[in-house]
Amino acid sequence: MKKSYSTLVNKKDIQSIAIGGFDGMHIAHQKLFENLDENGAIVTIESGFSNLTPKRFRQEYTNLPIYYYVLDNIKYLEGKEFIKLIKEEFPNLKKIVVGFDFCFGKNRKYCVEDLKELFNGEVIVIEEIKNNDIAIHSRYIRDFIKNGDIKKANEFLGKKYKIVGSQIKGQGLGKSDFVPTINLQIEDFLLPKEGVYITKTKIKNDIYNSVTFIGNRVSTDGSYAVETHILKDDIQTTYNKVEIEFLNRIRDNKKFDNFKDLKEQIILDIKEAKEFFN
Structure with missing residues (x-):
């Protein structure tokens, strides 16, 4: 697992994590982060297609340490193997925060209910966040930007x-x-x-x-x-x-x-x- 160059945190001190792609670090992502405690961290799944806030630029939008998984290295793991890896990385982990549509493991066949069953700690699931009845998702923000609708993109991002x-x-x-x-x-x-x-x-x-x-x-x-x-x-x-x-x-x-x-x-x-x- 690759850790952000800008953070120096002992993994044993981390007790809560948010897991996701987090491209955009937008309003809905920030809602996840709000549920982390002072010993929290962000775990980003790197697919190689992040282009709203690529690479190290995510660190600009949070004070929490960010760790990166490369998707190709973990996408074949079964659910138990994924949770085992997370627990090995963060041995004192007590809480995982995810979005309502979070899925993981081989063929993305494990989702929120599986996470609750496999992880022996607290699982917080953040429901879909909307802006004027439109869901806040990175894919929609990308569409706004591609169409030149910068004002709407900024509104959904919560920043410029x-x-x-x-x-x-x-x-x-x-x-x-x-x-x-x-x-x-x-x-x-x-x-x-x-x-x-x-x-x-x-x-x-x-x-x-x-x-x-x-x-x-x-x-x-x-x-x-x-x-x-x-x-x-x-x-x-x-x-x-x-x-x-x-x-x-x-x-x-x-x-x-x-x-x-x-x-x-x-x-x-x-x-x-x-x-x-x-």
């Missing part, structure tokens, strides 16, 4: 959706012909639908109001890009790590017949973003 990337060299037209942008290479994170968004951009410990474009640059070189323009300031940076939080969507990606029309639209996008922040 964020991506993190490394700064790369752009095509060089921004500063000379349009507005300066920071171009990013994004890995692991789910990218929102192509278009222009009102965002916050974090570089080191500084947070800036910004406008971010995602998609194929159909009016210039045609390549796919993630680039953010900092409002008010021309930021000169070669800092590797850049974070972008999405607040609202301005428009779809579209093709312009000439640079003049494109620049006019960019100016309108910036104006809308500034009005949003004001």
Whole structure:
């Protein structure tokens, strides 16, 4: 089992755990965590498809230690074998918290009632959490993001959706012909639908109001890009790590017949973003 690099907790001290995928660390996940005591921990099942809060980024949304199981290493275990593994890892475990749809073991044939039978401690099952009669699930949040519905995604997440990337060299037209942008290479994170968004951009410990474009640059070189323009300031940076939080969507990606029309639209996008922040 791989433990989060940011936590140093003796497993013998852990008395309660929450088990799940926890991609998104969203509102419903936080409800599970609320049922853990001060000696609690989070056990994440890593399927390899987590792209809302991949890898180590989950630790940002909890003070509890996080441990990771790789799904491929445990998916063939029978129910008793899975519980045996959990007890070996956390010998003083007294409580397990899961969601109502939690299943485990070979072919996912063991679910909540089996967990209650196999584990000789307290099992707390959190019922389905809804927002305006819509269940809060990571798969729905992914759909919102893919469709560009950032406001709804943020509502279900309980926070602003964020991506993190490394700064790369752009095509060089921004500063000379349009507005300066920071171009990013994004890995692991789910990218929102192509278009222009009102965002916050974090570089080191500084947070800036910004406008971010995602998609194929159909009016210039045609390549796919993630680039953010900092409002008010021309930021000169070669800092590797850049974070972008999405607040609202301005428009779809579209093709312009000439640079003049494109620049006019960019100016309108910036104006809308500034009005949003004001």
